[in-house]
Amino acid sequence: MATRRSRKRKTPGSQVIMTRFLLIVGFFAIWFLGVTVRLVHLQVNQSDWLREKAVDQRQDTKRSKLLRGTIYDRDGRPLAMSIKVKTLYADPTEIADVALAAKSIAKITKVDANQLTKQLTEAKAKNRRFVPVIKKVDEETVARLNKSLAVDGVKKADSPQFTGLHWSEDQARSYPYGPMAAQVIGASNNDDAGIAGIEQSQDDILHGAVINRRVERDRLGRVYEEVTEDREKPGDITLTIGASYQHKVEQALEQGVKNSNAKSGMAIAINPKNGEILAMANYPSFDPNAIKDAVAGNITNHAIQSVYSPGSVMKLITYGAAREKHLFSLNDTIDAGNGTITVADHPFKDSHHVGNVSYPEAFAHSSNVCAIKTALRVGKDDFYSTLTQMGFGSKTGVELPAETVGIVRAPEKWYGDSLASMSIGYEIGVTALQMVTAYATIANDGVKVHPRIIKETKKSDEAPVRPEAPAATRVFSVEAARDLRLMLKQVVLTGTGKRAQLNGYTSGGKTGTAWKFNSATKAVDSSKYISSFIGMAPAENPEVVIAVVIDEPKAGGRDGGGSAAPVFRAIAEQLLPELGVAQNGPAVKELPVTEDIPEIVEPDAKDKKSVAKTGDEKSKAEVDTKKRDAKPTNTKPAAVEPKKTSKPQPRLRPAGNTNAGLGQDFERKEYNRRT
Amino acid sequence: MATRRKTTTTRGTEILNDRWKLYLVMAIISVVIVAGFFLSGKQHFSSWDFSIRNNKLRKQIDDLETEKRRLILARETANSPNELKRAVSRLMPTASAPTAVPASAVKPIEKTADKNVELAVSKKDDGKTASYSIVKTAMVMPTKSVAKSEKPARTIAKNLAE
Numbered sequence: 001m002a003t004r005r006s007r008k009r010k011t012p013g014s015q016v017i018m019t020r021f022l023l024i025v026g027f028f029a030i031w032f033l034g035v036t037v038r039l040v041h042l043q044v045n046q047s048d049w050l051r052e053k054a055v056d057q058r059q060d061t062k063r064s065k066l067l068r069g070t071i072y073d074r075d076g077r078p079l080a081m082s083i084k085v086k087t088l089y090a091d092p093t094e095i096a097d098v099a100l101a102a103k104s105i106a107k108i109t110k111v112d113a114n115q116l117t118k119q120l121t122e123a124k125a126k127n128r129r130f131v132p133v134i135k136k137v138d139e140e141t142v143a144r145l146n147k148s149l150a151v152d153g154v155k156k157a158d159s160p161q162f163t164g165l166h167w168s169e170d171q172a173r174s175y176p177y178g179p180m181a182a183q184v185i186g187a188s189n190n191d192d193a194g195i196a197g198i199e200q201s202q203d204d205i206l207h208g209a210v211i212n213r214r215v216e217r218d219r220l221g222r223v224y225e226e227v228t229e230d231r232e233k234p235g236d237i238t239l240t241i242g243a244s245y246q247h248k249v250e251q252a253l254e255q256g257v258k259n260s261n262a263k264s265g266m267a268i269a270i271n272p273k274n275g276e277i278l279a280m281a282n283y284p285s286f287d288p289n290a291i292k293d294a295v296a297g298n299i300t301n302h303a304i305q306s307v308y309s310p311g312s313v314m315k316l317i318t319y320g321a322a323r324e325k326h327l328f329s330l331n332d333t334i335d336a337g338n339g340t341i342t343v344a345d346h347p348f349k350d351s352h353h354v355g356n357v358s359y360p361e362a363f364a365h366s367s368n369v370c371a372i373k374t375a376l377r378v379g380k381d382d383f384y385s386t387l388t389q390m391g392f393g394s395k396t397g398v399e400l401p402a403e404t405v406g407i408v409r410a411p412e413k414w415y416g417d418s419l420a421s422m423s424i425g426y427e428i429g430v431t432a433l434q435m436v437t438a439y440a441t442i443a444n445d446g447v448k449v450h451p452r453i454i455k456e457t458k459k460s461d462e463a464p465v466r467p468e469a470p471a472a473t474r475v476f477s478v479e480a481a482r483d484l485r486l487m488l489k490q491v492v493l494t495g496t497g498k499r500a501q502l503n504g505y506t507s508g509g510k511t512g513t514a515w516k517f518n519s520a521t522k523a524v525d526s527s528k529y530i531s532s533f534i535g536m537a538p539a540e541n542p543e544v545v546i547a548v549v550i551d552e553p554k555a556g557g558r559d560g561g562g563s564a565a566p567v568f569r570a571i572a573e574q575l576l577p578e579l580g581v582a583q584n585g586p587a588v589k590e591l592p593v594t595e596d597i598p599e600i601v602e603p604d605a606k607d608k609k610s611v612a613k614t615g616d617e618k619s620k621a622e623v624d625t626k627k628r629d630a631k632p633t634n635t636k637p638a639a640v641e642p643k644k645t646s647k648p649q650p651r652l653r654p655a656g657n658t659n660a661g662l663g664q665d666f667e668r669k670e671y672n673r674r675t
Numbered sequence: 676m677a678t679r680r681k682t683t684t685t686r687g688t689e690i691l692n693d694r695w696k697l698y699l700v701m702a703i704i705s706v707v708i709v710a711g712f713f714l715s716g717k718q719h720f721s722s723w724d725f726s727i728r729n730n731k732l733r734k735q736i737d738d739l740e741t742e743k744r745r746l747i748l749a750r751e752t753a754n755s756p757n758e759l760k761r762a763v764s765r766l767m768p769t770a771s772a773p774t775a776v777p778a779s780a781v782k783p784i785e786k787t788a789d790k791n792v793e794l795a796v797s798k799k800d801d802g803k804t805a806s807y808s809i810v811k812t813a814m815v816m817p818t819k820s821v822a823k824s825e826k827p828a829r830t831i832a833k834n835l836a837e
Contacts, residue, residue, distance in 0.1 A: 067744075081748055084741045139741070176751035224726040226733065247756050 060158070060215045064169040066208035068192050069234040071185055071199070073243045074276075074455055080175050080185050080199065080288075082192075082208075085136040086167045088145065088160075092124035092131060095164035105165065108148045109134050133165070136172045157221035171208070179285040181246045183301035184239070184400065184453065187288040195291075196299055198237060198453070201401040205235040205457055235459040240276035240452060245269060248574040249279035253548065256567035257283050260531075260553035266303045267567065268436045268547045269575060270451055272443035272536065274469075277398070277453045278544065278575070280433075304396075304403040307429035308530045308549070311514030312496075312560070314425030315371045316484060317438060319363055321378045321386035323480040328359050328374070330483055336362065336369040344416025348372055348424070360487045364495025366511065368424050375423030380411045383419060389475045390438040391448065392430055399454045399467070406430045425514055426524075432532075436547035439510075439534045442484045443542035446476030489539040499557075499565035500535050502572050504583035508542075509535020509568060511560030516552070528552050533564035537572045543581045546571050 042050060071080040088109070095101045098120045106113035111133060123131045137145070142159075149160035158166060173188050186197020192208060194200035209231040216225040249267050257265040269279040282302050286294035300306065322328055334357065339350035354367045362370035375383055387393065393408030407429030409418075414427075421427040433451060440449040456464040476484070488508030491497040496511040512532040515524040532549040536542035548564040548571070557563055752758055 078747060078751055081744060081751075083744050083748060138745075139738075174748050174752075176748055177755045178757050180756070218723070218727075222727050223730045223734075224723055226730055 058216055060217070062169065062213045062215065063210055064213060065171060065192060065210050066231065066233055067171055068173060068188065068208045069206035070236045071206070072236065072238045073246075074238065074240055074278075075242055075244075076238070077243050079177060079181065079239070079243070080173060080188075082171045082173050083138075085138055085170050085172045086142050087132050087136060087170045088134040089166055089168055090120055090123075090131045090133055091129045091164050091166060092120045093127060093129055095120065095124070098124055101162075101164060105133060105149070105162070109145065130168075136170050142167065157217050175288045177243060178287045178289060180243065180250060181241055181280065182285045182288050183282045183299065183303075184241060184280050185288065186401075187291045187299075197301065197400065198239065201399055202237055202454070202457075205237060205459075208234045233460040235457050237457050238455040238464070240271075240455045241279055244578060245279040245575055246281065248578075249546075249571050250281040250283065250285070252567050252570035252574070253281050253283045255570065256548065256550060256563065259556055259566075260550055260558065260563040261555035262550045262563065263552040264302065265548070265550045265567075266432050267549070267571065268303055268432055269571060270436055270440050270449070270545050272440035272449055272542050272545050275437075275440070275449045275451045276455070277451055280453070301400060301402075302551075303432045304398065304400055305431070307404055307406050307431060308551075309426050309428065309514040309517070309524075310430050310435055310532065311425040311512035311530070312366045312368075312371075313435060313439075313510045313512035313532055313534050314428065314430075315363060315366065315423065316442065316488065316510050317386060317390060317392075318371050318375045318378070318383070318423040319359065319487060320442065320476055320480060320484050321383050322374045323483055324386070324476050325378060325382060327377050330360055330486060331358065333358050334362050334370045334373060336367050339369060341369045341372050341420075343372060343376070343420040346417040346420070348420055360490040361494070363487045363510075364490040364493075366491075366496050371423050372420040375419055380414060380419050383423070384408075384411045386475070387422075387428070389448070389473075390441060391434055392428065392438070396431075396433050396437050396451050397470070398433060398451045403433075404431060406434055425512060432547050432549050435532070435534055436545055439536060439547070440545040441475055442481050442488075443536045443545050444481075445478045446474055446481035448473040448475050485536070485539060485542070488536065492535070492539075496559070496561040497533060497535065497565050499561055500533060500568045500572075501588050502537055502569060502576070502585060503588045504585055505537050505572065505576055505581070506539040506585040507535055507537040507568075507572060508539040509533055509565070511565060513559040529558055531558060531560040531563045533560045533568045535565075535568045535572070537576060538581065538584050540584070543579055544572065544575055546575075 067084065068082040070078050070082070073079050090101075090105065092098055099117050102117040102120050103113050105111070106116050116133065119131050123129075134145070146159045146161075149162040149165060151162050154161045154163055156163070160167075171192065173192075175182070175185065175187075182197075184197050186194060186199035186201075188194045188199045188203075188206075194203040194206065199206065211229045211231050213229070214227045215223050218224055249269055253265050253267045256262075265283045267279070267281045268277060270277050280301070280303050282298070282300075284295075284298050286298040288294075291299075319328075328334070336350060336354045336357065339353040341348050348368050350367050350369050352365070354362060354365045354370070357365070357367075357370075359370070359374075378386075387408055393406055395403050395405050409427075414422075418427050437449055437451050440451070441447065443449075450470045452467060454467055456466045458464040485508055488510060489506065490508075491510050492500045492507050497509050500507055500509050510533070512530075512534070514530050514532075515526050516528040516530055517523070518525040518528075530549060530551055531553050532547065534545070534547040536545040546568050548567040550560075550563045550567070553563040
């Protein structure tokens with residue numbers, strides 16, 4: 001019975017346990033099934049959306065540019081440098097109420113609220129995710145804005161704590177020296193592309209590549225992994241110009257242009273031993289930090305981009321070609337006759353009679369007749385050969401953009417009087433750099449100088465690379481170059497370049513004054529000049545060659561000796577001590593010129609016509625020679641506005657845009673038209 | 676019989692020993708597995724932590740590099756002729772501006788700034804100091820109080836006179 005009772009009791013208990021067990025199993029089975037179904041749904045149907053959401057929550061991919069390379073001067077001073085800045089942008093797709101957000105953002109960032117609302121609304125409609133609000137601000141401003149833009153309750157992995165606002169990395173280009181060497185350094189635009197100067201010519205080296213940075217964050221927004229795309233870093237460039245040299249040259253040039261009341265000016269200082277350009281200045285200049293405010297004409301580097309007729313400075317090449325052919329020695333004499341020579345029915349005159357003089361004296365007094373006579377002895381082909389060997393008519397190869405080749409016609413296109421005209425610096429177009437390079441070649445004992453402005457380029461973690469020097473080419477013999485330097489010295493001692501005498505150093509150089517070409521009248525304009533002086537110091541073993549070109553001087557001595565030579569003096573006297581050149585000349589505190597020999601004289605009324613025809617370095621701007629002789633040379637003669645020359649216009653054909661000045665396009669067709 | 680009983684006892688003891696051995700092995704394996712999981716977990720979180728620190732240090736280097744560039748730029752701007760002229764005209768309104776860059780302005784850049792930056796980074800390389808701050812040390816223009824004392828003006832005037 002007892003057994004039966006216990007069986008009766010046990011049976012329901014087992015069933016209950018079993019039932020409960022099955023219930024639990026069933027519950028778990030259903031739960032597991034539910035979970036499985038959910039998992040399958042998530043994994044199969046919603047996987048893409050979930051993955052995207054997870055990655056979006058965890059990862060940030062940012063595009064940024066590597067910082068643009070730095071441009072240094074020869075002493076390692078940065079002339080152009082990029083720094084990191086940030087741009088605040090809005091992602092309208094993240095913003096629910098665009099109008100309200102725009103109002104709040106505008107209030108804090110002090111931008112136009114209506115404009116921002118319009119921009120954000122349009123961007124949201126077009127599903128654009130990048131609307132810049134404030135561009136290129138520094139870290140301090142970023143910190144201040146982050147503080148101001150923080151909204152309670154908004155939790156974002158990145159700053160600012162404002163829904164829809166983010167910072168993107170950017171860079172800003174700075175030129176710490178402002179207008180200094182602005183035409184050489186150039187500028188770059190907002191897209192980090194060089195638009196002028198070294199910035200443009202060396203853009204391949206300086207340009208920073210765009211890189212992607214993938215950042216992974218934990219749940220607290222802390223970055224635990226960052227993968228940066230490996231791209232080659234941009235290189236840095238070291239120039240041959242020195243900030244100190246450049247400043248001194250620019251100061252002297254500015255003063256010279258102001259003293260002459262000139263339109264503009266340019267100056268180049270070059271080391272003749274290795275072709276390194278120590279300074280290249282243009283005045284007026286511009287500030288690359290404010291490129292938008294710059295005058296377009298001032299951005300042009302006239303020293304390499306503008307062609308002008310050099311005038312008498314070209315006579316050195318004429319005498320050089322003759323000396324190389326052993327057509328004269330320094331002791332030989334040449335007769336200028338009555339100061340007039342006619343070539344192909346074209347009379348050429350001297351500004352003053354020199355008579356029968358030695359070659360150095362003829363050169364020192366800038367006799368046109370003697371130079372033409374010498375050129376006629378040299379001959380067309382040899383003269384042309386010398387020009388091309390000196391680099392006229394071709395690019396110098398300096399590492400700057402938009403260099404012009406100048407204008408040198410082949411002998412078969414010459415007119416009957418072309419050789420005579422070219423020998424005194426007309427019918428030829430040169431750049432200031434070509435001219436200074438030619439003089440540097442003579443300073444370098446006749447071995448051609450190849451000017452360069454890049455000292456070295458350096459990529460990160462690599463040794464600096466210096467540009468390869470072209471093979472040395474001899475243009476003049478050592479003896480010829482030495483004689484030419486003596487002739488240049490004579491110009492400064494007794495000739496037209498007395499104002500280029502240096503205190504404590506010997507110097508040599510040549511003045512040049514050329515009429516400018518007037519594109520309106522298609523002839524040279526005798527009222528406008530380009531005055532220049534190209535010199536070197538010390539005269540015996542030059543360490544520096546300096547070219548100074550003054551465009552349209554209107555006051556004081558308007559010829560090369562009056563306007564450009566004093567600038568040369570100011571530059572050379574400052575550069576030589578800094579270059580460590582020992583003094584080798586007498587102390588010259590005041591300009592020791594007792595007799596001034598102008599290149600330009602005021603013609604007699606009856607002679608106006610012939611002056612207009614002969615053309616070279618004559619003007620009505622200068623005061624009477626006799627009067628000037630009596631004056632101390634360092635006193636500037638009062639500006640005399642030249643009278644308008646009556647017809648006929650000067651017959652000398654111009655070389656280029658000599659009129660309209662530097663920087664305007666030359667009308668080549670003028671060469672094909674015989675006046 | 677005795678032998679059979681003895682054998683049975685021995686077998687029982689062996690079974691018991693084997694069971695203890697099994698428990699022991701299981702325990703060891705469990706300990707190893709748990710320890711493995713623990714160590715790998717520790718390694719994981721440690722590497723996570725190092726990644727975060729590493730990233731902070733990398734950002735610190737970036738910020739220091741940026742700051743160094745900014746300082747170099749500020750120094751060069753302050754040394755530029757235009758800025759010197761402005762400074763002179765601000766301090767001595769009647770004096771004429773200098774016509775040349777002072778000799779110091781063309782001295783080659785000294786490398787001390789680089790060393791300082793390297794030191795600043797290396798000091799924090801131990802990873803203990805996760806947070807850092809960059810002290811902005813750009814040149815500050817003379818304040819009014821300095822101008823009132825006229826010390827800088829006198830100094831410059833003296834230098835110019837010399």
